[in-house]
Amino acid sequence: MQPGDGLLDAEDAQLERRVFATALVLLVTCAWPFVGDIPSRYLALTRALVEERGCAIDSFHADTPDKARRGGHYYLAAAPGPAFAAVPAYGVAWLLGGSVILGLVLATLWVGVLPGALAFRGFYRLSGIAARAPPPTPWRLGCVLALGATCVTPLATVLYASALSVACTVWAAVHACAYRRAVCDPAEGASDPRRHMAWAGFLLAALVTCEYSAAPIALVGAGVLTAWALRASRPADLAAFAAGVAGPALILAAYHTACFGAPWRTGYGFHANPGFAELLAKGVKGYQLPSLHTLYETSLGSARGLLPFAPPVLVGVLVAPRAWKREPRLVLLGLGLGGGYWLLNAMRVSDWYAGFSWGPRYQAHAVACWLLPLLALREPPRWAWRALCGCVALGGAVTALGLGIRWRSTLDASLLEVATFGFQCKLSTLALTGDPYYYPAELPSHTGAALLLGLLAAGLVLAAWGGIWRAGKRGWLTLAGCWLALAVLALIPWSRSMGRGQALRRDLLDREFLSFAVHYPGYANDVRAAEVSLALKRPHDAEWFARRALEADAQGELARLWLAVATDDRAALERLARGAQDAQVRARVSGALGR
Numbered sequence: 001m002q003p004g005d006g007l008l009d010a011e012d013a014q015l016e017r018r019v020f021a022t023a024l025v026l027l028v029t030c031a032w033p034f035v036g037d038i039p040s041r042y043l044a045l046t047r048a049l050v051e052e053r054g055c056a057i058d059s060f061h062a063d064t065p066d067k068a069r070r071g072g073h074y075y076l077a078a079a080p081g082p083a084f085a086a087v088p089a090y091g092v093a094w095l096l097g098g099s100v101i102l103g104l105v106l107a108t109l110w111v112g113v114l115p116g117a118l119a120f121r122g123f124y125r126l127s128g129i130a131a132r133a134p135p136p137t138p139w140r141l142g143c144v145l146a147l148g149a150t151c152v153t154p155l156a157t158v159l160y161a162s163a164l165s166v167a168c169t170v171w172a173a174v175h176a177c178a179y180r181r182a183v184c185d186p187a188e189g190a191s192d193p194r195r196h197m198a199w200a201g202f203l204l205a206a207l208v209t210c211e212y213s214a215a216p217i218a219l220v221g222a223g224v225l226t227a228w229a230l231r232a233s234r235p236a237d238l239a240a241f242a243a244g245v246a247g248p249a250l251i252l253a254a255y256h257t258a259c260f261g262a263p264w265r266t267g268y269g270f271h272a273n274p275g276f277a278e279l280l281a282k283g284v285k286g287y288q289l290p291s292l293h294t295l296y297e298t299s300l301g302s303a304r305g306l307l308p309f310a311p312p313v314l315v316g317v318l319v320a321p322r323a324w325k326r327e328p329r330l331v332l333l334g335l336g337l338g339g340g341y342w343l344l345n346a347m348r349v350s351d352w353y354a355g356f357s358w359g360p361r362y363q364a365h366a367v368a369c370w371l372l373p374l375l376a377l378r379e380p381p382r383w384a385w386r387a388l389c390g391c392v393a394l395g396g397a398v399t400a401l402g403l404g405i406r407w408r409s410t411l412d413a414s415l416l417e418v419a420t421f422g423f424q425c426k427l428s429t430l431a432l433t434g435d436p437y438y439y440p441a442e443l444p445s446h447t448g449a450a451l452l453l454g455l456l457a458a459g460l461v462l463a464a465w466g467g468i469w470r471a472g473k474r475g476w477l478t479l480a481g482c483w484l485a486l487a488v489l490a491l492i493p494w495s496r497s498m499g500r501g502q503a504l505r506r507d508l509l510d511r512e513f514l515s516f517a518v519h520y521p522g523y524a525n526d527v528r529a530a531e532v533s534l535a536l537k538r539p540h541d542a543e544w545f546a547r548r549a550l551e552a553d554a555q556g557e558l559a560r561l562w563l564a565v566a567t568d569d570r571a572a573l574e575r576l577a578r579g580a581q582d583a584q585v586r587a588r589v590s591g592a593l594g595r
Helices: 010-029 037-051 081-085 087-095 100-129 137-148 162-184 193-210 212-231 236-260 274-281 292-299 312-318 320-324 328-346 361-370 372-376 382-404 411-421 426-433 447-468 473-496 501-519 523-535 539-552 557-566 570-579 583-593
Strands: 067-070 073-076
Touching: 010 100, 010 137, 010 447, 037 073, 037 081, 037 087, 037 100, 067 236, 081 087, 081 100, 081 162, 081 193, 081 236, 087 100, 100 137, 100 162, 100 372, 137 312, 137 372, 137 382, 162 193, 162 212, 162 361, 193 212, 193 236, 212 236, 212 328, 212 361, 292 328, 312 320, 312 328, 312 361, 312 372, 312 382, 320 328, 320 372, 328 361, 328 372, 361 372, 382 411, 411 473, 411 501, 447 473, 501 523, 523 539, 523 557, 539 557, 557 570, 557 583, 570 583
Parallel strands: none
Antiparallel strands: 067 073
């Protein structure tokens, strides 16, 4: 084995393969090839490349709102990397008869699941070479679990760019650290520095093709590698790095030129959605100074907060002072990139919510950076172990929600769904209905069968893990106990919901909207939330939403109506009855007054 590559011995290599197999089993079982705005935009370009041998998505543009228009043709507005990567998978489906659903499934497995499993494998390897002296093996495995107990895992089950971005980031760091070790201590092994530089360059450039917003990571990585090469008096290694960058960079430049007229132009400059184009015109290309609201929501909010959806990040911050004594540059790089992406997310004008996703999708490729300080601890103290175990347990529970249910708009809405209907297996719903389309206002129509298939899938995952890690008799009993506990937790709420499913669904959707409106203020949302609160007999909530709506529009008649109803202000209702301009408001006032 080559120490420069992070494979210290045969046992370490075997553990790395087990980490990969463990992640792959989980992600394959929980893969979710749904048709939504984000998967559809990548699939549109992939279909154009495979079926029509071109980049224009004219034949498929109706499937996605995230598109650009130039010269009478439609193109993908987002970074094209995931669509390019999905071409081989969709090509197989096309050769087998052209089933779009099969192509979607294969593309999800190829672009989401496989890179996700590779990201966990890469993080285990990185844990062995990031610091001068690697941490003990149990701590390294704990670090991999920490990455798994974040929003990265659910996001790796869908056709998003997140898994590819995380994989590129982690493996670029692996090759960068391997290069540094090979240059600083060539006697350690026969690792080729130029090969690592070429791979690092390729992966950093590929990262930008997947997510334009990941360019700062690529620039920082390029700067660090350049500094190392010049300090070691190895300028020739920079040629290998440039050769690695050239491939993805030239492909991206050619794509931009063919679609938008110049290598530096992207689809966002030609966006076909007027609302999105207006959004980009605000501030500086859609960015502005962050507000206290967005800073809170992107860090602690239960809709897109980093800490609720990635609790192990907190351990990375807590151990940073101790890790700084051993590897100050590693800590600075990790927390600097992580904190930088948190601020970038908070600086978005209104797109900080990232549309439909699980947790802070815009921060996913920086989650691994927050955990880098963990890799510098040669002898983790007892308090660090306790903090890691607690945060992994908490993060694992949140991650289980993202893997088992259809994603709700907020974390508390997800917990409400589980308490009402139990866990739903997304893949089993697809198998039962043959319908890959996602309807955010509905729950699976085959609740009972999906539940049972989900429990079976969970049992198979636990059994596969037992085989991968060679569990003995006690280990198998533990796995069986876990499966039984999951079955009981899932069956109790489902049995309670029998016979009153429609009423519970309506109640769940109303409560989910209230949860969403708390995090996403606006006159329309607040007025609707006030009305829903009154229907749920929550006048105090209705008053709060109505007052917030009036802050946005002091003359809003609906907001004044719901505030008067919530506070039982008959005089205000009488004034509205006489002076309201909206006929609908006057009718509702009459109803409230009993006329």
